[in-house]
Amino acid sequence: MTAFPQLRLRRLRRTESLRALVRESHVAISDLVYPLFIEEGNGIKQEITSMPDVFRFSPDQLPSQVEEIARLKIPAVLLFGIPEHKDEVGSAAYHPKGVIQQAIQAIKKSTPELLVVTDVCLCEYTSHGHCGIVANGDVDNDQTLPLLARMALSHVEAGADIVAPSDMMDGRVKAIREALDEKGFQHIPILSYAAKYASAFYGPFREATKSAPQFGDRRSYQMDPPNVREALREIEQDIAEGADIVMVKPTLAYLDVIRRVRDTFNHPLAAYNVSGEYAMVKAAAQQGWLDERQIVLEILTAIKRAGADIILTYHAKDVARWLQTT
Ligand code: PBG
Numbered sequence: 001m002t003a004f005p006q007l008r009l010r011r012l013r014r015t016e017s018l019r020a021l022v023r024e025s026h027v028a029i030s031d032l033v034y035p036l037f038i039e040e041g042n043g044i045k046q047e048i049t050s051m052p053d054v055f056r057f058s059p060d061q062l063p064s065q066v067e068e069i070a071r072l073k074i075p076a077v078l079l080f081g082i083p084e085h086k087d088e089v090g091s092a093a094y095h096p097k098g099v100i101q102q103a104i105q106a107i108k109k110s111t112p113e114l115l116v117v118t119d120v121c122l123c124e125y126t127s128h129g130h131c132g133i134v135a136n137g138d139v140d141n142d143q144t145l146p147l148l149a150r151m152a153l154s155h156v157e158a159g160a161d162i163v164a165p166s167d168m169m170d171g172r173v174k175a176i177r178e179a180l181d182e183k184g185f186q187h188i189p190i191l192s193y194a195a196k197y198a199s200a201f202y203g204p205f206r207e208a209t210k211s212a213p214q215f216g217d218r219r220s221y222q223m224d225p226p227n228v229r230e231a232l233r234e235i236e237q238d239i240a241e242g243a244d245i246v247m248v249k250p251t252l253a254y255l256d257v258i259r260r261v262r263d264t265f266n267h268p269l270a271a272y273n274v275s276g277e278y279a280m281v282k283a284a285a286q287q288g289w290l291d292e293r294q295i296v297l298e299i300l301t302a303i304k305r306a307g308a309d310i311i312l313t314y315h316a317k318d319v320a321r322w323l324q325t326t
Contacts, residue, residue, distance in 0.1 A: 027300045027304055027323070028323070030075055032310075032316040033312040034074050034314070035314060037055070038058070038080065039057065039058055039081075042060050043058060044057060045058075048207060050279050052282045059099065062107055063110040066114055070111040070114045075114070076161075077114060078118070078119060078164065079116065081099040081125070082124055082210060086126055087125075088127055088133075091125070093122055094153075095154070096157070100155060104155065116161050117161065118162075118163055118164065120152045120166065120176070122167065124210070128214045131168065131218065131221060138220070149175040149176050152165065152190075153176075153183060160188070162190070163188065163191070164191040164247075165192055166249075168193070168222050168223070174242060177241065177242040190243050190245075191246075192247065194237075194243060195223060195235055195246075197254065198223060204275035228260055231257050232260060239265065245268045246261065246267050246270070248269070248270075248271050250272060250274040250276070251272065252299065252302075258307050262306070263307070270309065271308035273313040278314040
């Protein structure tokens, strides 16, 4: 066996070309999904205080936005809706003329090649802010399933390419798969937020979508942060129910979970670099305490190194600009 002084690991680090030759993980623009917040109404372009450079747009503002995203060669967007009216059962989530249904149509009209992924969850649409139907002070799993299926179906009928349930109810992938298949949408994939933790990193998102729970928290349905074996069970279950792509969320405090899932399953794996992770980087960069570009690329590369194939990130447009070769 060769050892020092014959062996010198620094030999392959000497120049950028050498480093590039032996680099093990890469971030590509084609890995990225850019989340968009869509607010019902007209002429809205409102920056989210805790997420600098991220805006809530009304559907009429979308064409120029998505044309820019498509020009940057980002393959997909993920849509979140903020409806004008919320109620106990989240009716605006599955209304054929709901805010997301309008947004999908607007996007498909201006950039048909851009993949439209929709978040399927009731929390932005319910008056109580929970991800399901509330019965006797608790979120009722089984009563929620038909509504999620109805919401997913209405997104697909409006033109969505992929549906992404994020509610963490048991059995929702199966319910959605059955509802889509029954209407002839066998070809539409399900990206399941399979291992989604009850995380404080979602704070800025809840400001963005005005969806903080009005009582209690989400710990009776989202996962307990200390658990990793349970994440594997969640993923196994969603795969059994028909998930085509599985996701781990958040990312930075959960890179070990991403690695475990990658080593255990062969499904395409997505990772959601969430709002709080974005906010921390932006805040420090605005103070001049961190180099934003280097930090973001380091973070996204670490997510790839941990084993993710797809990264959902609010940094996607910046990253696409930085990685653009032509
Ligand atoms: C909806 C949903 C949330 C996020 C994605 N889908 C919020 C939550 O569960 O409270 C978080 C995304 C982010 O923080 O960037 N259930």
